[in-house]
Amino acid sequence: MTSIELDSVNKIYDSEGGEICAVNDMDLEIQEGEFLVFVGPSGCGKTTTLRMIAGLEDVTTGTIEFGDEDVTDLRARDRDIAMVFQDYALYPHMSVRDNIGFGLRLSTDIPESEIASMVEETAEMLGIEDLLPKKPSDLSGGQQQRVALGRAIIREPSVFLLDEPLSNLDAKLRDSMRKEIMELQQQLGITSVYVTHDQTEAMAMSDRVAVLNDGELQQCGPPEDVYRNPTNQFVAGFLGSPSMNFLEATVSSDGDTVTFNGDADFVYHSEASSIAEALGDRNRCTVGIRPEDLVVGAESGFNVTVTVVEAMGDENVVYAQVGDAEIRARVDSQHRLSAGDDILLGFDDDNVYLFDAETGDSLRTKDLDSAEETEKRITSPER
């Protein structure tokens, strides 16, 4: 178990069209025993960052430290890590038993008999004792993933890296494996870094979530904190399902009342002082509202026309159109809505997020924390 520190880490690839910056000046500290999840869209640099931590990818500039040791130039096999890959990376010509014991045989002097009993123990822990004599090709996806986990944990590494380990599994299996990985991590207490593009997975599993975009760390913090206090419009839009609604609006102020005028029927008046403060002297901004904060049948609000209704059982996700903008609302299933209905959607002042129209930086988030404080959290993470 060890802490990990990334200090001004850059990764630049040479390509025919010039240099491509895959990871840009990343500073991050991962605590001992922490479960940190990198999340972001494809090509955001999360896997590259993980591979640099693993030692499979060179760091262009910057340093990576495990505890007090600088591991930037250490080879992967000298870093005492284990990694689980998206495609499980089981060696097809070896039995499950040999796959799990492979690392021990290569990198330690442990006698064969002891390796055998360690393999048995690990398999028992993961409930795969019956699979030991089989070849990977005889296993289902979930079973292969368990074997991959077994191969990773048997060496009791100080850092455990997981690269989208669940994305090849079906939805149901994914849920149960998610729980298993969390339990395993808690049980073993190994510092773990997990990469996913699935924000639900990131929110559900992590102690802290690190949101990446275009090679830059956007925000890092406990999931609920990042969800409620996104540092910018990208983070706000990336976390949450369905994602946050964004409405561009011009702002005008008349005494205590601030008025937002957006596309089509979107007009919103607010008397909340915090909103006026957050806006400063801006005359344009982007208003953000989470789908679960929109209420059907409120006294005031804005008119929309329903385009699609997705029934989820306990609730419906309603898609509607305001001018060019699409609005998503999560409403109780007792509202029997259908496509073509005109409805009034309302929301509370407290639930309004505001973003700078140019930069996308947060001006106001749900807990009324200023964006500055959120920014502080990026550089000095606390558990």
Added chain:
Amino acid sequence: MSVASKKPDLPVQFGVYISLLIVIVLTLVPFYWMIVGATLPQDQFFTYPPRFLPGTHFFENLADLRDRFPYLLSIWNSIFVATVYTVLSLFLCSLAGFAFAKYEFAYKEYLFYFILATVVLPVQIMIIPLFLLMANFGLLDTHIALILPFAANPVGIFLMRQSMKSIPDSWLDSARIDGASEFQLYYRIALPSVKPALAALAVILFLFQWNAFLYPLVVLTSEELFTIPLAIERLVGQHRLYFDQIMVATALAIIPITILFLLLQKYFVRGFAGTAYQP
């Protein structure tokens, strides 16, 4: 809409089978003729009408052959040269193929196409330079002269690169993390993953060396080092052809190659089908 693929009409099927049958017969007749020839005394070889049934003269022909030439030694030479060549070439080709498939280095593509381009050079062009090279090294009239020059075989390198490209990088990364050295990646992960392609290549390389005639003829002079094709050539005398003995020699010559093919047959088709690994 039916999902099942349509079966071809009966006449079409019949035509296909008849064509295949003709091809099989055309392929097998020379082999059968060779066996018949090997069992007939020389004077019955050219009788008219020709004899289609094997005779009983095989062991007499074999004894004649042994008297004329140390033929079993030639078979042993061929087996030795072809086996050593195949093993060495498999090692070199797979190692080069692994590097071309899984590592990045300067001018990799150019180097690969350069190697590939050497496939078009016929052996005849290389014979004189190779002869001089072997003479300079003092390797003329040795088996090493047969084995070394062609050990890094461009076709083999190409075949190995193609099949090793199908190995997912994650297998190698995983092994790296598990503590494997780069050579262990090659030896313990890559090589076992491309067994079918290795088997296919083994057959190609073995056959290449087994059938080689012109180059061995140039570099070998001692009869006790001769491989089978050179030995058979000795049976073609200035004044007469020893057809009975040639047939016996040829029949014996195809036995080892047939055994090799039968052993590796199950991998052979898969190896040529391209990828070693089917996810």
